[in-house]
Amino acid sequence: MEPVRALVFRFDPERDEKPRYAQYDVAMGEETYVIVLLDRIQREMDPTLSFRSYCCGLQSCGSCRVRINKKRKFACLATVKPGDELVIDPLTFPEGHIKDLVVGTE
């Protein structure tokens, strides 16, 4: 089965000069949600990735919101399937940006 190819915005203002995209090819057995993809990347491939991993699973709290292919989406209910390519950006940058996909709660 073809992997999902994710280009994920990476920037730690304390350590990096400028933002970059990290490419992750993730083997996903079936269609799933973007938050599952991010969790898989962080836990199994790259523990340095930061994103808001809390998930109410109900498309209600808004904690997981990111931009997927430039569109604002809830990562908990945006689906991704094997073979997909997607670009994941923080909801805002540079306003409120903290690290990688994490922005402030204000």
Added chain:
Amino acid sequence: MDALKKARRILKSRPNVTLLEDMLVTRLSTKDGCVCGATVLDLRTGQFFAISAKATVLATGGMSGELYPYSSNNPFGISTDAVGAGHALACQAGAELVDMEMVQFVPLPSGNRFLNLRYFPEFWVGPYMNARGEIVEDEVMGYPGNFYSYQLAQKLYLEIEKGNGPIYIDRRGQPPPNQEPSIQCWAARRKLIKRLDIDPQQHKIEIVIGSHFSAGGVSINARAETTIPGLFAAGEVTGNINGALRLAGISFTQMIVFGIEAGKQAALFALEHPKTTGLPEEQAKREQNRIASFLKPENRVRLVDLRRQLQQTMEKHFFIVRTRLDMIAGMEKIESIMEQIPRITVPACKRFNLEWVRAIEFELLVQVAKITAASALAREESRGFHKRTDFPDEDNGRWLVHTVARQNEAKLEIRPRPVTITRLSPGVSYGAR
């Protein structure tokens, strides 16, 4: 969720309230047997500091979601951040925990796309069928506690153990379940399951047994006081409210009724104790060193592997049906996981270091696993959520008691405490069936 958002807005608008967000409490500070504050990691900066407090309220949620591989409160296996932290923090501070062996298990729709959709009538009323297409249970509402009944979950589990799994919910050709009362989010979810093409009215849906709720927890009284002065608690972190069973909707009472009470009592306590005692500096220093030691470059143990080991251990040894020798073997595995925690490898960055958060929380979770295991081993009977094959019957002669767990120096002590009986008599069935 809307209520939480509103509460947050109100708090933020009050000039005399400082709301600290993205903070991880790593330990409660104690002085002279009272809780006097906490040590905290600021996730946004990676700074460590101590907060002194006249009164402290635990509202950290349950622990069962992270303990087991499948859980209704971890949508898609992703944590809701309820990782048992409050249970472990309270225990370290010397507070009593009760009935930690009482973990509720329920049937869950299996697979990534279903787990978050459990809270929905189509997914819980059945009928439940085995792999051969035979009905295992189609009278779910006849149980006391209906779809929340331990009998249902245990029956489905035993059917799988007999080799007749997997179990399915099959509602094809059935009239839709009663849609009253009309709940707004259910209507939205009905649209969603149609869009995702996972409607149990249209498809056979495989189910797994997963954890749902911690019926035990930090011991509180009716004033939401724990057994340690200055420490209050509300919500799923608390015990003494459910015992060996619980009914649907009780968590809301636990959260709201006891949340208000905990807030009131904490405020009164703060008024009566107007001087903060000052934080014991050596505790904070020791804690800072402990947290920082996760960042040592020579650490080699992967958190993801230890977490998987813990969940597999809990599912194999402390699941819905338990037995003595199996539990003893499980406790040895938990000890071996605990020993590896100081060697968990964490990248050395300060800002929003998710792996660091997860490592700190994991240590607390393993402590909770240990308390759950010891409590389960101690109760030598079957009662409600706690089912043992070596002690299959309820034993009101010996075990009409709470299981109390308390950390005494390095030793975890488990002892019984008689229950207070008011209106209902033990041994009498009050529900249907």
